[in-house]
Amino acid sequence: MKAKITLKDIARELEVSISTVSKALKNSEEISRDTKEKIQAFAKLYNYRPNNIAISLKNKRTKNIGVVIPDIVHHFFTTVIRGIEKYANARGYNVIVCSSDESFDREVINMEMLANGSIDGFIMSLSSETQKKNDYNHLKEVTEQGIPVVLVDRITNEIECDKVVIDDQLGAYMAAKKMIDQGRKKIGIITTADYLSVSRARTEGYKKALMEHGIEVDESRMLKLSSMDMDEELIKDFFDSTDLDAVLCVNEIFAVFSMRLAQKRGLRIPEDMSFIGFTDGFLSQYAYPSLTVVAQHGQKMGEISAQMLIDKVESEAEEETYQTKILEPTLVVRDSTIN
Amino acid sequence: MKAKITLKDIARELEVSISTVSKALKNSEEISRDTKEKIQAFAKLYNYRPNNIAISLKNKRTKNIGVVIPDIVHHFFTTVIRGIEKYANARGYNVIVCSSDESFDREVINMEMLANGSIDGFIMSLSSETQKKNDYNHLKEVTEQGIPVVLVDRITNEIECDKVVIDDQLGAYMAAKKMIDQGRKKIGIITTADYLSVSRARTEGYKKALMEHGIEVDESRMLKLSSMDMDEELIKDFFDSTDLDAVLCVNEIFAVFSMRLAQKRGLRIPEDMSFIGFTDGFLSQYAYPSLTVVAQHGQKMGEISAQMLIDKVESEAEEETYQTKILEPTLVVRDSTIN
């Protein structure tokens, strides 16, 4: 086992000072050509790499960014992470991923763990429990310490920081309008409780589309589940008790499950009933029939978040100016709606 | 903006030495009750938290573990990450996730980035390019430096370290046997090139099951794709040119896509044709019909990997003893096979 070699080791071996070694490896003008060549050769031979931790301590910069998201397994969030990771790595940053598992406590714990020097900034998406409690003190503390934060997708107005979202209201509007244009009149929505910022916006977009096209908003056609978790029974009951010819769902799982319910009742999709979901994942692509969805461009959101964060981290300026980036969703039309 | 408070700040403010503060906050017996109370109260008031980086430098322990996997978006790997993260967090470790994107170069770069002090150990799953090149020098270097490595799922015999896999051969065997027991005779397999350790093992399990039950192994019924990426055309051609009554696929995407092809040809599933895939993800659960799969227990694999790694990291002993943990897969029977 070859232990890692340090500046001190090189200095001792070559009988020069640590400072000389450090400067030589940085190709400083201060050091003579001879000495530099000798030191650099030795360093290469022994595969010297500076210790990141020591550099972090000195620079007060870790080149790590902390990502706290509600769920690592959900397709949308994984694409966000992929975007963050791609962009961050390209700029020499590592990504520390923590899942809050939709829990307020875990979100707080994770942030505290990371906020004590481990990272230069946060990218986060609020857990549902946090949005429900409406308690953002952990975020306030972090921003007050001067640690930059970028909120992505699940955001709040209570915190002043950079934000990246898609226009969820527009997405739902586009989806609902698509159904209306196809002649659907009895359009339902399966969503989650309003404390989730995205669900609220989507519900609004849905309502807006209906109202603009003279369709009455009927609360009985709106199913609000308490969380993003699947509740098969409630969805079944909803279908039993409601007469619909189209359904908009806030995620692809609800949508695909709903399609199966419809199919089991002998309905043809999309002839008898249309479906549109959110999130353009594998499920939508490979469902049968394939699902029309509102694509959220998670990877793009991740990249932009990472860019905003790193720019802020690296900017010397102390300006307290924040921006909110709103991306446009795209309707990906597949076989669950009439073309 | 309240900057972070340090031991030095507390010491200056309370007119004691830094060592006293440090000891007081650790509740050392050396410090008088009065002084301790004063210091602890002050620290709490100003919300003192020790700087992780400084501690890492001192201890030569970062409490970070590096995870390098081929793909963050693939369901199986996300469940592995979830398992790692859950276990690691519970033991006070953070997880730095890097995706190699199935690229050898990115795998090497990521490992080098992390190996210079950022992490205490690696959990990794080899990229397909790495398995194809059969070049593991980056792993050798890391292990020679004394950094513990746990290989998970995509492993190699070239490196001596702890390993966690499921019994892929058994999984494929169980799946093929299931089909045979249902009277299937013309059983195909859609897999990837043999350089991928898991695909090779699965192909062997498939062959073994056929041979043990007196069914001839027919190469024309075996489709080997060049990578895990979807190649719709090749799969279509395969179905056009091959007469099958059952298909085993090495992932759920191939399986679900294959089911759609069969359905489009008017075949009934599972009456006319059976399907089994690997990976128990959303796709399998919500496909129509739902897909029978070999569950790989990714989360369990992640947890075990993390446990093995952290145990090794924290063990003082210099023993060079490695183990390979082989988990048993489970056949999750759904509607794509006859019950």
Add this chain to the structure above:
DNA sequence: TATCAACACGAAACCGTTTTCGTTATGGGT
């Protein structure tokens, strides 16, 4: 009264870098 243990605390080294600010030679200029 001299001795000594116990108590409470501080000085300093250390982890591995970076960087500022000396400190030596050396040689040129006068």
Add this chain to the structure above:
DNA sequence: ACCCATAACGAAAACGGTTTCGTGTTGATA
């Protein structure tokens, strides 16, 4: 022979902790 600029290098502080090893003060003991 003297002055001084310059080249080449080293000492030391700093980042923020932990930890070992003093050290000064007390009170009890012989």
